[in-house]
Amino acid sequence: MINKEVSNADEAIHDIADNSTLMLGGFGLCGIPENCIAALVRKGTTGLTCISNNAGVDDFGIGLMLKTRQVKKMISSYVGENAEFERQLLTGELEVDLIPQGTLAERVRAGGAGIPAFFTPAGYGTEVAEGKEVRAFDGKMHLLESWLRADFALVKAWKGDKSGNLVFKGTARNFNPMMAMAGKITIAEVEELVEVGELDPNQVHTPGIYVQRIFQGEGYEKRIEQRTTRIK
Amino acid sequence: MINKEVSNADEAIHDIADNSTLMLGGFGLCGIPENCIAALVRKGTTGLTCISNNAGVDDFGIGLMLKTRQVKKMISSYVGENAEFERQLLTGELEVDLIPQGTLAERVRAGGAGIPAFFTPAGYGTEVAEGKEVRAFDGKMHLLESWLRADFALVKAWKGDKSGNLVFKGTARNFNPMMAMAGKITIAEVEELVEVGELDPNQVHTPGIYVQRIFQGEGYEKRIEQRTTRIK
């Protein structure tokens, strides 16, 4: 067994340097690495390029790092819920690359899987196609898209063991498994860190080979963006 | 709930016509669709192109269909364990396409995932590269490989529910999940067919969307090729 446990978020992210490229798991505020984001705000690392489906809200998620001007560039599919984001974008403080969500997911997966480029139909004929190689397969047009990789991937899982095996819960899985594969250093924060042997090998979502550091996070807020309910 | 249950293997494969292209899950004899293969032998369908990592042994797995001359072509990564196979290959009765195992797995996954082509380093500089587009990424040479899809995919799972959700066991998972994605019609045979709602949604390996027909198989032999044991 290879032990990947570190004591907390600050230790886990201690060597994330200015101008690093990060991947951050999550869809909206669901399944985001809350503890690592808080530690990055404490550390004050700047010039970050963040690959993440969304950019958080004004006072939570990646929004916290936008407020402190730590982010130089976002690579995302949808960034709508953040006034500070909009302000920085309009003033040119922040760069943004918008990518179709499925292409983003596949580019990250490709980065982890050693596939430097692949063809996808998404975005053909749109602005997204500008400058990209186009090719027809079975009469349908496709774009050549390249892999994405990062210096660090910050992912959040439900459970994990000390050798880095991860299990996700519900739709908090989202981008986390692919990003875990595509980080040179992958840091996993989990709600519950268990001993090796407690997870069923048949039910591991992310094998420990992808995870370099793991710790049990604390104080998860797990904020809900749209609390929709029905009457019993 | 969409009910995909059929009563048995014969019903499941009733419309597999001569000269169809099939995918068959399994690695060696582990995780192969035993019931579907037996039904295909009974039905006597011929001219089949079979995409499968291996080709069975003389008297089990795809070997049973080779013996009855039902297979026109094999697309595989390793076919070593079958004397009848060798005989048919040498006499020209059987065509064989040999593909690196990881490329085979990824081509099938690409077929299911709507990726018509991708670059991989496997096989560059070898016979496998003949006639293929070559391109360098980050100074390393890669081959362009295309997706594989099939008229029917025959997969074997441990458990399944009537809406087609599948759970695999141990290394019997292997090629089954990707092939389930890449068949126009995917037929799943399972050791235990359960009611919808009995599988944990968080622990489904293959979502039911990929499966068109499912049945509980019977009389699984699960033959072992190399029974290696240790003394207690």
Add this chain to the structure above:
Amino acid sequence: MLDKIGIAKRIAQEVQDGTYINLGIGIPTLVANFIPENINVVLQSENGLLGIGPFPEEEQVDADLINAGKQTVTTLPGSSLFSSSESFEMIRGGHVDLTILGAMEVSENGNIANWKIPGKMVKGMGGAMDLVASADNIIVAMQHCSRSGDSKLLKSCSLPITGLNCVKKVVTNMAVLDILPEGGFKLLERAPGVSVDEIKAATAGKLVVEGEIPEMKLD
């Protein structure tokens, strides 16, 4: 003229038994409420859920279970959960039978624009470009005209497009129209109380009218 509920009800009639469906945000989400009980469908959420259940009761709310609109939802018997890349394997691979989504503009050759207004803050395309590039059957739910009264069914889109030649059918507050393979909006049904002439006047793209056009039947 239909209201949003009416548009959703009419689209629900297009839903076939035994299919997998992706519903966009807005009117498309409402469609789920009007699918008849005898029609079995499974709803896909691109953030990683197949088999979207109803909103949770207050005590069931789970921050780890949301739909693509970030609303709290539930699972159903037979649901499955998966990653974003697996979700788009389903979409890109053509496994989702029907996609219903909103639009700002649709052109007579089936182009759709629904992600960007030049000069306004661009929020991103989310999964829309993947959905429209991959789905075999796309129905657009939208108002026939903008608030200023301009037609949204055009000869060609004026806004940046999301996908080319992909929309098969449009259901608006005024009409149901098919997009013809050779181009043009073929009028199939009128909303209650709306005349063919009114629809003609509200459609900037080529409108094809053949024979009597029936009124929609909504319960």
Add this chain to the structure above:
Amino acid sequence: MLDKIGIAKRIAQEVQDGTYINLGIGIPTLVANFIPENINVVLQSENGLLGIGPFPEEEQVDADLINAGKQTVTTLPGSSLFSSSESFEMIRGGHVDLTILGAMEVSENGNIANWKIPGKMVKGMGGAMDLVASADNIIVAMQHCSRSGDSKLLKSCSLPITGLNCVKKVVTNMAVLDILPEGGFKLLERAPGVSVDEIKAATAGKLVVEGEIPEMKLD
């Protein structure tokens, strides 16, 4: 001269703590038996298992749990199971730290031939081409010469190759050799009782000998 066990023992010395390793069939599989207890490694099997355990006791035998050589195995605490495409994501994506495999021939520029002999039945490459194309660190375990006495360490491979410029180190029954980036087999160690001259005579490719060449230390 080393026997197969000796080659496996010597390669086991190359294994570093905290690494993930793929072992080919034959001598490489034996290496697992000689990794010191204080070295923690995880063995990957390309048919979908990370954390290969020992062979099962008779009553533990499970047909659904085999390694890439189709032998029955067990899992260990911390093992994980996955599909073939996920397995090759690990391999192709460079997540496996070390690959140890057998070869028929190795050339002085690191080419390897181990899958096909023209005129003989071709069984296929299995996962070998993926492994050699993707691994950063490849050690070949093989006999220095063929049964007929011909060197298997060549200027260029005569057999169809499995991969180009990929082998980093070769451990044979006679020697340990690094493949130099500029080409050539750099002699690092001699097997017990084997002289540099004997190695020179048995190596058809360019052999680089600098200074004293120590004898291997095996327990």
